[in-house]
Amino acid sequence: MIAELGLAALWLAAALAALQLLTGALAVRAGEDGAEIAALTRPAAVLQGVLAGFAFAMLLWVFAVTDLSVKLVASNSHSMKPLIYKLSGAWGNHEGSMLLWVTVMALAGGLIALIERRLPERTMQATLSAQGFVALGFYAFLLLSSNPFERLPVPAVEGLGLNPLLQDIGLAFHPPTLYFGYVGLSIAFSFAVGALVTRQVTPDFASAMRPWVLGAWVFLTLGITAGSYWAYYELGWGGWWFWDPVENASLMPWLAATALLHSASVLAARDALRAWTIMLGVVAFSMSMVGTFLVRSGILTSVHAFAVDPERGTFILFLLMLYIGGALLLFALRAGTVTEGTRFAVASREGALVFNNVMLSATLAIVLLGTLYPLLTEAFDVRVSVGPPYFNPVGAIFVIPMLLVMAVGPLLRWRQDGFGRISRELALIGALILAGLILFALIGEIDLLPLLGLALSGALAVTSFLPLKGRKLRRTPIAIWGMVVAHFGIAVALFGMASESAFSQERLAAVRIGEETQVGPWTITLAGVAPVAGPNWTAIEGRIAASYDGGEPRILRPQARNFWAPPQETTESELATRWNGQLYAVIGNESGDGRWQLRLWWKPFVTLIWYGGVLVALGGVLALVGRVLGDIRRRAFRRRLADRRAEGLA
Amino acid sequence: MSSSGSPLKPKHQRLVLVLLALVALIAAGLLAAYALRNQASYFYLPEQMRDDPPAIGQAVRLGGMVEDGSLRTLGDGVTIAFNVTGLDNSVIPVRFSGIVPDLFVEGSGVVAEGALEADGTFVADNLLAKHDENYVPRELQEMSEHQAAEMAEETTVGIP
Secondary structure, three states, rough: OHHHHHHHHHHHOOOOOHHHHHHHHHHHHHHHHHHHHHHHHHHHHHHHHHHHHHHHHHHHHHHHHHOOHHHHHHHHOOOOOOOHHHHHHHHOOOHHHHHHHHHHHHHHHHHHHHHHOOOOOOHHHHHHHHHHHHHHHHHHHHHHOOOOOOOOOOOOOOOOOOOHOOOOHHHHHHHHHHHHHHHHHHHHHHHHHHHHHHHOOHHHHHHHHHHHHHHHHHHHHHHHHHHHHHHHOOOOOOOOOOOHHHHHHHHHHHHHHHHHHHHHHHHHHOOOHHHHHHHHHHHHHHHHHHHHHHHHHOOOOOOOOOOHHHHHHHHHHHHHHHHHHHHHHHHHHHHOOOOOOOOOOOOOOOHHHHHHHHHHHHHHHHHHHHHHHHHHHHOOOEEEEHHHHHHHHHHHHHHHHHHHHHHHHHHOOOOOOOOOOOHHHHHHHHHEEEEEEHEEEEEEHHHHHHHHHHHHHHHHHHHHOOOHOOHHHHHOOOOHHHHHHHEEEEEEHHHHHHHHHHOOOOEEEOOOOHHHOOOOOEEEEEEEEEEEEEOOOOEEEEEEEEOOOOOOEEEEOOEEEEEEEOEEEEEEOOEEEEOOEEEEEEEEEEEEOEEEEEEEEEEEEEOOOHHHHHHHHHHHHHHHHHHHHHHHHEEEHHHHHHHHHHHHHH | OOOOOOOOHHHHHHHHHHHHHHHHHHHHHHHHHHHHHHEEEEHHHHHHHHHHOOOOOOOEEEEEEOOOOOOOOOOOOOEEEEEEEOOOOOEEEEEEEEEOOOOOOOOOOOEEEEEEOOOOOOEEEEEEEEOOOOOHHHOOOOOHHHHHHHHHHHHHHOOO
């Protein structure tokens, strides 16, 4: 009964999305006379959000009670599983994750219908209509090819369980975080389409769109950071980024959203980059969809891909072409009629932001081409795999100049400036980078890229605080603090990445119990090996005494786990974290003669990668809070002004 | 461009923006095309590697099945040696130092990343095995309908 309620709600929500598409379009067409029809659009969007939310709640319900007559539950859950993983199992599969996607999209659409009052009403109608159109496609996808509420003819006796790799608290909340980001960009897309339809690409439009982009970007940043940490400790390979197509699928929209965020700021503050901002709005969501297509179609081999189904791939490809093709066509037709923005000089804040936008777009192109290249060659029957030897150096060609300009951009004035004014800061950055290069070259053997990364991160860390110079800290707008924190976060993450790749040490050893081995400054002793059991697994657990530089040893317990439903082995690494890095330990098999395989890494400052990511996201949150507070204050001020005028007249 | 210092005329400004973006994107595309042609590592089946081996030391991928009974651990306790077989009983010996991935067993599919040595041994620095119970390396799907079906049957749990 519960499953049928969910399905019914989903059908109703789809009908409302169609209604929203229709009334919005009619209202735009009718203009002033369309007020009666227009009045329907917002309530339709809100109700659609509520119904989709209800459907998702019903899915959570059937997973919580392990209703084994529902096919999705039977194939992805198990009555013995801990409750938290029963719930996360609801979205740890193709159908459930698509329902989550649609739900987030519908809730976001409902939210803009409820609270967004800055846009001209006609643009708002066009935006909601576009949002209804996008949502409708995904409802069709769910209902026609991926029904999450499908019943089994005969209820299963027991479920098949959840992929053990997904039974991890980090991963349980990682997909929803990313989805908030992906889907948040659908709002940016709808805004862009709406503004194109009514040709009202104004600073107001940019300030209305910006909080949504910021919000989506914060979730994307957090999702990527969490995903990277999960891959690092759960897969047991000791790396934090693999250039896996699924990782790229989240990185590409992030790059586009980062560019969009900055160009929307230019549009909001200075009324320039109108067409470019619209274009990025379309591209950012396109990248979300390309990512979904890559992950969900099973077209690429990946650790994370779970739906290998050509029919679904074709469906998403069709949606992709419909939305992106449509939006680009609209853009081509209308871009010329979007009027000119304000002018600016090359040496100006706008100029720096344009440069950052172009470099981000070029990086995006590099990642996109590298990700799609294996698909392309496969059409000619050549099998190719593209990995770090391609992405790292080629990406760096565009990322390094971008980081350099990122250091000075915030110091430049809007509209027109000269590099002479900030020559002291430029000299400082140059000196810092040079000092860094010399220092690290002296330390010893180190590759060029990590060396550049270390030097750049130092320069960035200092310059990210320069925009605060000469300001009263208490009265500095929160949004400025947001920028400072986010840029500093990039420096921190960059330092972690460069340090990890420059100074990591690895030791692979086979040791008997009681034997010692060394990795970096650590002395490792295998104290014992014992079998242990969890709720749905058994494991071999190593007891490893690890002592840093002769200090007090701590005990690490890495495991090699055996899950029984479904039967699968996983390695559970164990980490010892210090302020200056992490020791990473994995236990392998017994080699037959009483020796156990240990794989150990000492990774100096590796944790900074993720702390940096969190700082970047925090910067986004501060910027968002600053913008929203600023808007509220401005609105209150205008109201008071209007009141006083009214009094004056009376 | 920056020497004039004054704002550009609107038409010129738009033109400069479009040109800048185009140049950067085309540069990115050319760079990518060049790098991809040179750096992509190619995928070999055992019979391809036997008939037309890659250069010694060139990074490639080798995909096939781990031959039954061939897996052994060498004296240092961390290096394993095994044979990868393909369609027509071609055999490539492989050596790998490290902790083998979950689900790496004899008779199962594997993709090894590494390079061929002068003595004809493939030295892997990374092994990719199935990552979940339904995973079949895509490269292996066409290896043999029969073997693929067998592998899928072994590793997929059917729905009642």
